[in-house]
Amino acid sequence: MEALKAMFYRQLKRFWRSKGRVAMLVLMPLLWMVFFGIGWASSLNVPIMEQILGTDYLTFMLPGVIAMAVFMTAFMSGVSVIWDKQFGFLKEVLVAPAPRWQSLLGRILGDSVIATIQGIILFLLGLPLAKNVMLSGLPLTVLVAFISALGFAALGSLIASMKVRSFEAFQAIANMLMMPMIFASGAFFPLMNLPDWFWYITDIDPMTYAVDAMRQALAGVGYYPLWLDMLALTLFALAFIVLAVKVFERTTVE
């Protein structure tokens, strides 16, 4: 397991050295929380809306924004595979006798820890705004953040391990996937009255289950049973870790 530990260590070291750059990934969800959140909250915090949402709007939104931060950080960490391709470090990993699954899994685990930390930072920053948040839900939120981060980091690494060579290409694919996944997940609005076609996307969007589980933990409201959220996220994470490892094992330098 030394290879796994080595790559885990590397990801955390790099994160620590580039705190500034990584902090930018917290900024976007925070801006959503502050402007979009407070903007809508000033109109939506009326009794009838609070009945529909089950809580005040900012408390409703905070789990969504945490999930968004976790998702973005974990998914974008796939970029590190491309960095390594461009700066040659990938060859160093590929030519080592260590099993490839270990080095990739170490990387995914490291990125997931970082994404979870980002989620916790966002939780702390959002706390003063969301007045009805249940602090007791934090441990479950951290667990959900970590499991979904594993899936998202694996998804990012999978895309980066395929024939994607440039940052630009990865960025384009990332934008194409990230925005719809965030919007369809119900991070910013309740799911109950959505039109049918919307559900096709929402149902298969792993973000949906991450947001729903965190919302149950922090706001006490949700749409799916909690066990279903957890099952969906775990299966999603497992499936994409296996896929990413399979692709990474066949990676050559051609």
Added chain:
Amino acid sequence: MYAIEVEDLRKVYKQGKVEVEALRGVTFKVRKGELFGFLGPNGAGKTTTILILTTLLEPTSGKALVAGHDVVKEKEEVRRRIGVVFQDPALDNYLTAYENLYIHAKLYGLRGKELEERVKEALRFVDLWEHKDRLVITFSGGMRRRLEIARALVHEPEVLFLDEPTTGLDPQSRAKVWDYIRGVNKEKGVTVFLTTHYMDEADKLCERIAIIDRGKIIAEGSPEELKTKVGKNVVIVETEREAPCIEKYKCEKVGNKLLISVEGVTKALIEIIEFYRPYGIIKLDVKKPSLDDVFLALTGRELREEGPEDFARYVIRRMMMR
């Protein structure tokens, strides 16, 4: 016993419908403990060969054994026994020198006290121990190369591969990198396989070389063997007064220079000096054939693209050829 055995190695790259033959039947052997060089121009197939020998690329056909193991069927066994310095740096710039080696050691399964000892020894070997806590991004090109050599040695490989180890380095760093490569080979007894397109590097550093061109090996031997096989020495004489050609040797006049092609330099020089002394010798020079001339003789092309040759140089070249 051989450290590397390659037989009829072929590699065809397919890019859409276009097929490029990078290697067209390469065969050679490297003995254990040898410092072996692969000399050839850019695009000759040097990097392709290294990538195949280091298990990162599969050959289209042919067989290659490194440290006694097949590079296609026994990848893990081969990987365990080799160290590689790639053509482009493969360091993590945002980690320190120590951290780069630490991660490498872990990837090769080292741990605990042994890991620390080996990393320390490797960094000391390339004189980078006092810089161990600096981020690699602050290192110069030469320091990075040395760090990569150190890294490739941490797990004590049997064979060290270096792909163009001094490309892009200034002369001082080059000389230093050469010293370390010699040290690896002589002090640590590691077999070294390196590629280069610098003929002086192949000449001064390697014990034996293979010259590769367009995917084929066109000559093999020690630099001295290759040079004497292909070329003669040329003595250049300039005199104060107009002098005739010496009859005993093949001689040509180019402007005020006399170009004389000889085999044994010492004996010929004595005769040449005696012959031309009456004419007042201003300048006397001996051009020995270089590997560049060897390459030219074999392929009709220059190893390195150089500026337009003056006529005297052209004649010197021609006279060297047998």
